[in-house]
Amino acid sequence: MSTPEIAELLGISRQRVDQLSRTDGFPPPDAELAIGRVWARATIERWARTTGRLT
Numbered sequence: 344m345s346t347p348e349i350a351e352l353l354g355i356s357r358q359r360v361d362q363l364s365r366t367d368g369f370p371p372p373d374a375e376l377a378i379g380r381v382w383a384r385a386t387i388e389r390w391a392r393t394t395g396r397l398t
Contacts, residue, residue, distance in 0.1 A: 344382050352387065353396055368394070 346364070350357045363369050364380065370390050372380035391397035 344384050344387050345379060349382070349387055353391060 344352070346357050346360045349360045353360070364372075368390075370382060370386045373383050373386070374381050388397060
């Protein structure tokens with residue numbers, strides 16, 4: 344998932360995702376591509392559920 348996809352999933356802005364992604368506890372990206380950092384959907388969903396951002 345890219346930053347815009349995470350933002351859509353969580354209902355927040357891309358800027359907020361960028362802020363969160365730079366905090367301790369946010370999973371590291373699985374890859375850094377030309378389009379930016381990307382994460383596996385399962386990783387983000389697990390993090391979001393653990394932190395109460397997704398039910």
